[in-house]
Amino acid sequence: MPTVASYIVEVLKLLGLKRIYGIIGTTILDFMDALYDYREDLRLITTRHEQAAVSMADAEYRVTGNLGAVAVHGGPGFLNTALGLGIAFKDRVPLLLISGGVKRRLYGTDAMHEVDQVSIVRPITKYAARLSREEELPSIMTKALRLALSKPRGPVVLEVPEDMWRRPVNAAPSDALRELKIESVKPRREDVEEILSYMVKAEKPAVLVCGEAALPGVESLLSELAWRVGAYVM
Numbered sequence: 155m156p157t158v159a160s161y162i163v164e165v166l167k168l169l170g171l172k173r174i175y176g177i178i179g180t181t182i183l184d185f186m187d188a189l190y191d192y193r194e195d196l197r198l199i200t201t202r203h204e205q206a207a208v209s210m211a212d213a214e215y216r217v218t219g220n221l222g223a224v225a226v227h228g229g230p231g232f233l234n235t236a237l238g239l240g241i242a243f244k245d246r247v248p249l250l251l252i253s254g255g256v257k258r259r260l261y262g263t264d265a266m267h268e269v270d271q272v273s274i275v276r277p278i279t280k281y282a283a284r285l286s287r288e289e290e291l292p293s294i295m296t297k298a299l300r301l302a303l304s305k306p307r308g309p310v311v312l313e314v315p316e317d318m319w320r321r322p323v324n325a326a327p328s329d330a331l332r333e334l335k336i337e338s339v340k341p342r343r344e345d346v347e348e349i350l351s352y353m354v355k356a357e358k359p360a361v362l363v364c365g366e367a368a369l370p371g372v373e374s375l376l377s378e379l380a381w382r383v384g385a386y387v388m
Contacts, residue, residue: 155324156322156325156326157321157322157323158320158323159184159187159188159319160188160191160192161326161327162185162291162314163189163191163192164326165295165327166196166223166250167192167195168331169221171221171223172196173196173197173214174196174197174199174211174224175198175206175208175211175214175223175224176198176200176201176207176225176226177200177202177203177231178227179226179227179228179231180254181228181253181254181255181267181315182225182227182228182254182314182316182319184316184320185314185319186198188319189225198225203234204227204232205234205238207224207226207238208224208235208242208249208251210222211238211249211251212245212247212249215248216247221249221250221302221303222247222248222250223250223252224251224252225251225252225253226253227254228253228256228271228313228316229267229268230267231253231254232269232271232313233269233274235251235253235275236274236275239251239275239309239311240278242308243278243279243280243308243309246305246306247309248303248307248310249302249310250299250302250309250311251309251310251311251312252314253271253312253314254316255268255271255314257315258286258315258318259317261315271284271311271313275311279308279309279310280301280302280306280307280308280310281298281310281311282310282311282313283297283298283311285314285315285318286315288321288323292323292327292328295312296328296331298312350383353385359383359384360386361376361379361387361388362388363376363388
């Protein structure tokens with residue numbers, strides 16, 4: 155039976171992730187142990203600052219087109235991710251931030267490193283949740299990932315209290331998670347041909363790009379299109 159920590163790692167594997175970025179801290183030590191057990195499949199890349207970890211996960215999407223993942227210590231480590239999350243939110247970058255948190259019995263006692271992490275990042279994420287019971291993990295993970303990967307894409311956050319990482323989860327990651335992919339636009343061929351006919355006839359054609367232009371390979375194709383039809387790019 156998987157634990158909370160190993161369940162999350164197995165979900166990341168199912169999604170095809172090869173890397174996760176972050177910094178080790180006391181509230182996520184058990185998660186780091188689980189990552190070590192899966193080190194042949196999922197590489198942990200540590201950084202010197204949590205903001206850098208989020209930026210690297212952001213770049214994972216921009217370079218490879220895959221979901222980025224981050225793991226950070228709760229409290230001060232988590233707060234250091236705010237700028238990176240804000241950038242990912244504004245640029246519609248899908249990433250999963252996994253954060254530790256204070257033990258459940260300490261929540262609401264003004265314990266060391268205790269902050270209301272979920273409320274802090276809710277305005278700059280598509281979804282943020284704090285795990286309170288291990289049986290909720292499968293549904294929370296599925297919801298978070300669906301939201302991160304569907305348009306408008308964006309970052310999602312899961313906080314796991316320090317005392318929950320080793321709790322058993324009475325479920326295995328669903329194979330349906332393999333089907334979760336970043337949605338892409340698939341225009342009809344006739345629509346594309348119609349647009350091209352207008353562009354070829356236009357005296358001063360222009361191309362207005364959006365966030366999709368940041369996907370791998372799009373920039374070079376866009377440049378070639380603009381060159382062939384003599385279009386301005388905005």
